Amino acid sequence: MRSAIRRTFLRRPSTLAERNFVADALRTETVGGALLLIAAVIALIWANSGWSSAYEDLKNYTVGPEALHLNLSLGAWASDGLLAIFFFVAGIELKRELVVGELRTPSAAALPVIAAVCGMAVPALFYFAVNAGGDSLEGWAIPTATDIAFALAVLAVIGTNLPSALRAFLLTLAVVDDLLAIMVIAVFYTEDVNFAALGIAAAGLVVFYLMQRHRVRGWWFYLPLALAIWTLIHESGVHATVAGVAMGLLMRVLPDEDEKTSPAEHLEHVVRPISAGFAVPVFALMSAGVAVSASALADVFTHRMPLGIVIGLVAGKAIGIFGGTYLAARFTRAELNEDLAWADVLGLAMLAGVGFTVSLLISELAFEGEAGMTDQAKAAVLVGSLLAAVLASVLLRIRNNKYRALVAEEDRDDDGDGIPDIYQQDADAARQEKLRHLDG
Incomplete structure (x- = not known):
């Protein structure tokens, strides 16, 4: 018996259990954001070595x-x-928000959607203002993007006591932001379109939708179709990431009676670790390797194009998202979640200036074939995202400490009777008021 226990205790954990542990870890924003940051740092060190x-x-x-x-x-x-894998997951998230999440009703969706639109428009205006009359206007969309993985990772690390509504607001805003960014890429950074390939890809998406609607199951049907759709969209000249977000939006998010989870939830559960643990870090490794020197950093703040990107990410995002949210709440029927304060929204707006992944992608598209301009733009994205993350972290840390103090006050039990004092104080106050009423 003892030997059996010893063998069990010393037995190496099963490979399946280890894989599940790693996959579960990769589904958290903290781990995914950390891998993204590590890959970017490796790329920077490598490119400057x-x-x-x-x-x-x-x-x-x-x-x-x-x-x-x-x-x-x-x-x-x-x-x-x-x-495309990353945007497939983003498309599923947006579809879920549209059907069962924050975007399911117009009143609930209004604020984060308006915030996302203003958070893209104002940075672009800042960029145009800084680069007016120059020859770098094609980079206007670079500071308009928000990196979902990085922003949520920062929020998860520093915001342990922040209201959960803040994460929902940021997730909705970032997903809408990424969808709009994909539309910008498709419209403004696609030169020659092969409409025949695009038409066949659209037909493939219709087949994908019908398969979902008629409950066709089996990855062996979907994987070849997904690869064909991606290949056709790539051939069409439209950026191939559009395929990912399109298929994500077509996924069925409501489970049938005989299903424990919907196809969207199941597939997101499977694909998210691949996206967070491989796709996004490898993209960062391939894209963030910018030659950074003292002169290159100086160029960020002395040349108009990179300066416009930094100002757009740091100031434009914060002003656009906070201002749009405030004006919408002030002059429309949209209302801010009662659990949030405007200081929370300001911190979130500053955090949305972390544009890393999509901003790097647009940098490559905007200045394709111009290596020097691309490197300047990428350096500006790195600097702007870092500044936005630091400033947001300071403000959100202050807010987090405030909420932590409130939680501690609510949980305080000085008399050690197992009942928080705040509830007893309310009861005591009510009892005294009742006695005063009876005495009167």
Whole structure:
């Protein structure tokens, strides 16, 4: 018996249990954001080391079937292919918000949607103002994006006592922001469109929708179709990440009576670890490797194009999101969640200035073929995102401490009777009021 116990105690955990533990960890914003940050730091160190040529060689190494026009560099595979996985998860999140979440009613959806729109418009206006009369106006969309993974990771780390409504507000805002960013990419950063390929891809999306509606099950049906849709959209000239968000929006989010979970929830549960643990970190590794020197950092604050990006991310996002939310709550029927204060919204608005993933993607698209401009834009994204994260962290940490003090006060039990004193004080006050009334 003792030997059996010993064998059980010393037995190595099963591979399945280990995989489940890792996958569950990757589903948390903190771990996904940490991997994203680590990959970006590695890319920066690598690109600025003596092995920078090896980094460039890796990023430019081509692989893939040339007959399908998919003989792409690893950097292109990361931005076109792996980010499609990220946007697929974002599309599912948005679909869930539209059907059962914060966006299911117009009144509930109004504030985060208005915040997202204003949070994209104002940074673009700041960029135009700084670059007026210049030749870099094509970079206007770079400071308009919010990085879901990074922003939620920062909020998860520093906001342990912040209201849960703040996370829901940020998630809804960021998902809408990313959807709008994809629309911007499709409309403004697509030059030549192959309408035949795009039409066949649209037909494939219709088939995808019908399969969902008629409860077709089995990954062996969906995976080849998804790959075909992605390939066709890539061939059309529209950025291939559109395929990911489109299929995510077509997923069924309500479970049938015989289902424990909906297909959207099940697939998100499966795909999110791949997105957070592989797709997004690899994209960051391939995209964040910018040669940074003292002169390059100085260029960020002395050249109009990168300065416009930094101002857009740090000031434009904060002013746009906070101002849009306040004006909407002031002059429309939209209402701020009763659990939130305006100081919370300001901290969230500043945190939305972390534009990392999508901003890096747009930097590559806006200045395609202009390596110097692309590097300047990426350096500005890194600087702006870092400044926004630091400023937001300071404010949200102050708010978090305030909420923690409120929770501690509510839980205080000086007499040790197991009942928080605040409830006894209310009862005592009511009892005294009743006695005064009777005496009167």
